[in-house]
Amino acid sequence: MPVFRNFIAGQWVDAIDGQTFDNVNPADTTDIIGRFPLSGAQDVDRAVQSAQRGFDVWRATPAPLRGDVMRRAGDLLAARKEEIANLMTREMGKPLAETRGDVQEGIDTAYYAATEGRRLFGHTVPSELRSKWAMSFRRPIGVAGIITPFNFPLAIPTWKMFPALVCGNACVFKPAEDVPHTGTVFVEILLEAGLPPEVIQLVHGRGEMAGAAIVSHPGIPIVSFTGSTETGSFVGETCGRMHKRLSLEMGGKNAQVVLDDADLELALDGVLWGAFGTTGQRCTATSRLILQDGIHDEFVARLSDRARALRLGDGRREGTDVGPLVHESALKKVEAYVEIGRSEGATLALGGTRATGAGLERGHFFQPTIFTGVRPGSRLEQEEIFGPVLSVIRVGSADEAFRVNNDVRYGLSSSVYTRSVQVAFRALQDLDNGITYINAPTIGAEAHLPFGGVKQTGNGHREGGWEVYEFYSETKVGYVDYSGVLQRAQLDTYTTG
Numbered sequence: 001m002p003v004f005r006n007f008i009a010g011q012w013v014d015a016i017d018g019q020t021f022d023n024v025n026p027a028d029t030t031d032i033i034g035r036f037p038l039s040g041a042q043d044v045d046r047a048v049q050s051a052q053r054g055f056d057v058w059r060a061t062p063a064p065l066r067g068d069v070m071r072r073a074g075d076l077l078a079a080r081k082e083e084i085a086n087l088m089t090r091e092m093g094k095p096l097a098e099t100r101g102d103v104q105e106g107i108d109t110a111y112y113a114a115t116e117g118r119r120l121f122g123h124t125v126p127s128e129l130r131s132k133w134a135m136s137f138r139r140p141i142g143v144a145g146i147i148t149p150f151n152f153p154l155a156i157p158t159w160k161m162f163p164a165l166v167c168g169n170a171c172v173f174k175p176a177e178d179v180p181h182t183g184t185v186f187v188e189i190l191l192e193a194g195l196p197p198e199v200i201q202l203v204h205g206r207g208e209m210a211g212a213a214i215v216s217h218p219g220i221p222i223v224s225f226t227g228s229t230e231t232g233s234f235v236g237e238t239c240g241r242m243h244k245r246l247s248l249e250m251g252g253k254n255a256q257v258v259l260d261d262a263d264l265e266l267a268l269d270g271v272l273w274g275a276f277g278t279t280g281q282r283c284t285a286t287s288r289l290i291l292q293d294g295i296h297d298e299f300v301a302r303l304s305d306r307a308r309a310l311r312l313g314d315g316r317r318e319g320t321d322v323g324p325l326v327h328e329s330a331l332k333k334v335e336a337y338v339e340i341g342r343s344e345g346a347t348l349a350l351g352g353t354r355a356t357g358a359g360l361e362r363g364h365f366f367q368p369t370i371f372t373g374v375r376p377g378s379r380l381e382q383e384e385i386f387g388p389v390l391s392v393i394r395v396g397s398a399d400e401a402f403r404v405n406n407d408v409r410y411g412l413s414s415s416v417y418t419r420s421v422q423v424a425f426r427a428l429q430d431l432d433n434g435i436t437y438i439n440a441p442t443i444g445a446e447a448h449l450p451f452g453g454v455k456q457t458g459n460g461h462r463e464g465g466w467e468v469y470e471f472y473s474e475t476k477v478g479y480v481d482y483s484g485v486l487q488r489a490q491l492d493t494y495t496t497g
């Protein structure tokens with residue numbers, strides 16, 4: 001079996017205590033992809049010490065040259081797109097069309113980052129005093145702790161690390177233990193692109209061990225985490241206590257609203273992709289479908305027909321629409337929510353059980369599942385499931401739909417299907433989400449726009465676009481007084497009035 005290593009202090013190494021874990025294909029659990037180091041606090045500590053040396057080299061490298069490394073990384077990702085999509089599907093299950101998109105998101109992020117190395121704008125503003133300049137500029141922060149989930153094994157690490165690196169930080173990277181192979185290939189690509197070896201450290205392992213060690217290490221002043229809201233609370237507590245800068249991207253309970261005047265065929269395409277793409281394992285997945293009275297029954301009937309026809313299977317097989325869940329405990333969680341839905345009195349309109357049949361015997365497959373008659377406020381309607389389970393809620397008006405959309409603790413994305421320009425713009429204003437789509441599904445964020453959510457989805461930061469560069473850098477202000485005399489701000493300026 002192939003054996004993989006950490007990348008620490010410029011070397012490919014085992015975990016210090018020699019422990020390992022196996023990486024298993026969720027579509028066929030007899031297919032073992034490789035053995036990876038199960039790292040702990042000592043491994044993280046070595047990584048941080050090395051990254052601090054890397055930081056000293058990297059921060060002194062001009063930002064446009066740092067950007068050139070990202071451009072080359074983008075070129076390498078583009079050249080290896082098909083190969084990376086394949087290995088990604090093998091380790092986490094989503095179909096090839098989606099993993100190709102995942103790699104493309106990484107390529108787009110690379111090229112955006114490359115040019116950002118030539119911007120990293122500060123401000124120059126007039127001073128209130130004569131013969132004095134006032135300006136702001138950006139400085140790197142230090143060693144960034146990067147903890148990423150399984151569902152976008154390449155895109156999410158690139159969202160975090162390309163901007164962190166362009167800003168001049170070093171990174172200690174822990175990919176989810178479900179997708180260590182993609183994480184390894186990504187680090188190889190960064191090195192091949194010319195990143196100085198100590199600037200990047202790869203530490204494989206579990207959240208409770210390697211992840212917790214990163215979050216609590218005093219040598220890591222900045223942490224970026226994508227994962228569950230529960231884990232995010234722990235990460236936030238530790239970072240808060242240690243005064244670390246922290247970006248959290250956490251849960252969602254995203255809704256697609258379909259109003260009576262909508263293009264129903266378009267809305268059907270949208271919800272199928274939003275709810276069952278990535279087997280519902282996206283923070284942006286459509287987990288609730290809010291239907292207006294007038295179209296409710298027809299829409300549910302047409303949706304059930306379309307969802308029933310989705311083909312489950314190995315994502316590497318041509319024609320597969322929906323892959324497996326990532327592991328057994330994800331499957332159990334989905335089963336538990338089906339039970340919760342039943343006990344709360346919702347009607348199971350489709351699915352609800354593990355999927356069986358030819359080619360599905362050895363994987364974590366679950367049928368696309370639809371509940372109707374779901375009550376606002378019920379657990380099924382409120383809690384993140386992270387699986388192919390869609391809850392349908394009936395409403396009488398756009399206003400009621402918006403209230404239901406907003407009445408959850410999460411606020412990542414939302415979607416409204418309508419032909420009314422008034423309602424569309426009202427939705428943009430009134431829905432409590434970081435992203436609202438009009439006539440498009442809840443998933444599909446683009447790499448050059450800010451990505452993130454409100455309420456318990458995040459902690460006020462955004463990834464992607466221009467905003468993330470502010471997260472990964474400190475603003476510094478410089479004043480240059482060339483008057484040759486003592487000028488006292490606020491005292492010598494306004495002498496009258």
Ligand code: UN1
Pocket residue numbers: 105151152281282283284285442443444445446
């Ligand atoms: C996530 O679900 O964790 O908007 C990220 C999308 C993707 C990113 C999702 N581009 O669906």
